Structures are given as structure tokens and as C-alpha cells.
Amino acid sequence: MGEYEYLWTCVFFIYAAPPAVSVTLRVTLAAIMIFMITIGFLGNAIVCLIVYQKPAMRSAINLLLATLAFSDIMLSLLCMPFTAVTVATADWSFGSGFCRASIMLYWLFVLEGVSILLIISVDRFLIIVQRQDKLTPHRAKLLIAGSWVLSLCVSLPSVVGWRTGAAGIGGAWAPQCVLGYSDSLADRGYTVLLAVAVFFVPFAIMLYSYMCILNTRPPQIKVDMSFKTRAFTTILILFVGFSVCWLPHTVVSLLAVFSRKFYYSPLFYPISIGALWLSYLKTVFNPVIYCWRIRKFREACQEFIPKSCRLCPRVPGRSRRRVRPSNVYVCSETQSAV
Template sequence: MRSAINLLLATLAFSDIMLSLLCMPFTAVTLATTDWSFGVGFCRTSVMLYWLFVLEGVSILLIISVDRFLIIVQRQDKLTPHRAKILIAASWALSLCVSLPSVVGWRTAAIGAQVPQCILGYSESLAERGYAVLLAVAVFFVPFGVMLYSYLCILNTVRRNALRIHNHTSEGSVAINHVSKLGLTGLQRPQVNVDMSFKTRAFTTILILFIGFSVCWLPHTVVSLLAVFSRRFYLS
């Protein structure tokens, strides 16, 4: 816990664990019984907790992606443990602000007659539709755009660095062969030192998380928006 990346990953794990403990069991029971048996009040709370933990997890992924971009592309390591704690606190506060309206003002969060799950559903209110769009933008579209740009820049930087190292190594081999032909001895082969810090090695893991995030949340976001804007789709 003395490094910024470990603090971020621990927060990401915590949000996922809380989502699994406080939301998924009730959804599993509802799917098995095809009936929400926990009351309208807890239905609204469950919706709020779901979006709170999801938003927090996505926020942490976004922070980590930007941090990798600054380290690998910009070569700026500015995220200290103290700054990471500030960002984590700010992300929790922002996630709470965005998710809170779902428990205090989302009229259609209550159980629908034909919808066994307790989810945000169809609404004709412009405010509630706008809130649904806000959730989609905050959870998927903005994080996806920023992370996609960051990883494309990172991959391009890694490719250019690998090509530069390969060319440097090839030039060193040519020089050694030339020296050998001249009959010179006592010369050492030039060494190429590559600094592969743990922060760069963590990139592969973060990239896998990004791919998983994109594959899971693209259909989820599309279905959620269709459910809010189309009554026929919501009740189908």
C-alpha cells in the first residue's frame, strides 16, 4: 500500500467486492424466483448502490489509464500515494453524487409488473431520461473514449521504443563485427540497458481490464438506453 498503483487497485477490488456482496445476491434471488421480494425501498437503494460501485470501479480504471499514459507516453510520474488518496476520495464523492438521484428521485425504479429485476426502466420524463443518458456517458462513453486514446498512444509509444532498441542493438552488432575483422581485441560488446519498471509491466494487466470493460459495458449501455427510451423494449 506504499505505492499509488496499489492503492488504486485495492480500491478497484473493494468496489467490486462490495458490488458482489450488496447487489449480486439479491439479483440472483430475483432471477431464481422471478419476483423482487425485498420491498420498493430497498429496490431504490439497490439501484443506487449498484451505480455507486460501478461508477467508482470505472473511475479507478480511468485514473489508472491516465496514469499509465503519463508515465509511458509523457514520461511523467506525478501520481504519488498522497495524490492517489485524494483522487480516490474525489472519485467516491463524484460517484455518490451521480448515483444518488436514482434513490431519491427515480420514479420508475420500483418493480414493474412484467420486469422481475429491479432496474432503471422506461420513463417518459425528460429529466429521468436525461439522467439515464448521464449515467451512460459517465459509466461508458467518456471512460471508453479517454482509455481508448490513452492505450492507443501507449501502444504506439511501446512500438516505437521496441523499434528503437532493435535498431540500436543491430548497430551494435555491426560495430562488433567490424572491430573483429580489424583484429582488435579487448573491446567489450556494447550493452543496451532497458529500464522495465514495475509501472510499465503493469500495463498488460490494465489493458486486459480495459478490454473486459469494453466488451461487457457496450451491450449493457445500449440495452439500458433502449429500455429507458422504448416502452416496448422495456416490457419485452
């Protein structure tokens, strides 16, 4: 072992000690994460059930929303519980093999969710700005299949050829398995690819789409403005949530791979766990926004919740929806989102 490698080995054993976080705080954070898992799973499961059980709801946009919900469900079930256990015990107890697999699954479901949100945003741009309704249910299914294949191809290289880090595994102290520091140009290039695919390119395209929508003059589109504003505002809120939840995690992921000093520093654990929580918060954020903004989602929740568990009874006079013919896009998008 050379002098340089020996020096960094010593630094690693100094910095890789368990983080100075009390047991009470760790257990509290894990409990909150379990609550996030429950809310995210139940909320997104309702979205999927609505689309699955009601053929009338299987429009193109609803198929996309159901796929987005499904990716969040899988993230909640296959990634978040192991992170919660690791945070509570300060130790990764699931083996190095699953450590690599968990990284791939994490990026797979994240990439799929971002891809679907990007497709929805471009669809809104075409409808509102270009006055083109080109997204049919058949085309939506093709885009969904293509997005899964692309997400798998991009996330699969993270399984092999990488130094992984997690609590109790070689690398820095992290709340879950992460892509660790590497001197390899190939590893660094792959990290940049992930950052570009997950955040920078989708953010740029969605930002451009929403700016064009906001700059579209009302006379250019024959649509009920109150309906257009409410539908667009819902998608815009999802975009803002995506940006807030993913910018910190993207920056931390790049710093972890490119900066040895940051990756092995005592600050890596608290910073990474904060960024990771924000990224997981998106699985809870989406169904909450649906419940707040979309009446059909609230009514569907009423159907799935047992009557004995409802806090407020349904008002008889408002139990059925009123459809106003003016509340449709002129470009034939007659089916609203969930």
C-alpha cells in the same frame, strides 16, 4: 384514465407475466451467480489484505487497485445476492424502498470502479508516453476520495423520482431493480448522463491513452521493454474486460428508458439478464487477471491459503522474488503493482 393510458396498461399486464424460464434454469443461473459472488469476494479481498497488511505495498498504483477491489467487493455483497435470489424465485421480495436503494448502490459501486480504472489508465499514459510520474500515494488518496464523492453525486438521483422495475414490482419483468421506461426529459437526460459517465467518456479516454501508448516508439522511453510490455498488457486486458462487460449493459439501459416497446416486451428479461451478468462478471474478471498476470498476487494467495488446502506445494528455490534493477521505469516509479 385516457384511452392511451388504458391501452398501455393492458399491454403491461400482457407483457408483465413471468418470463417463460424454467425453474431448473433459474436455479442454475442463481447457483452460478453465487459462485461468481464467492470468487469475486475472495479474490478482491486478497488484494485489499495485501495492501492493508504490507506497508511496503502501499504505493499509489496499489492503493488504486485496492480501491477497485473494494468497490467490486461491495458490489458482490450488496447487489449480487439480491439479484441471485430474484432470479431463482422470479420475484423481488425486498420491498420497493430497498429496490430504489439497490439501484443507487449498484451505480455507485460501478461508477467508482470505472473511475479508478480510468485513473490507472491515465497514470500509465503519463508514465509511458509523457515520461511523468506525478501520482504519489498522497495524490492517489485525494483522487480516491474525489472519485467516491463524484460517484455518490452521480448515482444519488436514481433513488427518487423514477419508475423502477423488477420481478413482481410495477414495471417490466427484470432480474433486478432497474431504471424503467420514462417519458420525462429529466429522467432520460439522467440516463444519458449515467451512460456517458459509466461507459462512453471512460472508454474514449482509455482508448486514446492506450493507442498513444501503443504508438510510442521504444527509444522514447528508457525502460526494460519486457517489463513495460507485461505491465501495460495487464492494464490493457482490464480495459478490454471493462469494454466487453459494460457495452451491452449500457445499451440495454438506454433502450429500457427510451423505448417503451423494448421495456415491456418479452425479450427484455432474457436480454437484460444477459447484460446484467456480463456487468457482474467484471467483479470476477479482475482478480483472475491479477492471478494470471501478476506474480506478487499469486505469491500472496499462497500466503493466505492454508498449507493443507494447497493443491501444489511451493517450490523452495523459487519462493523468493528476484528483483532486477533494470525492471523499473526511468521516471522513478520503483514500486510495482500488486
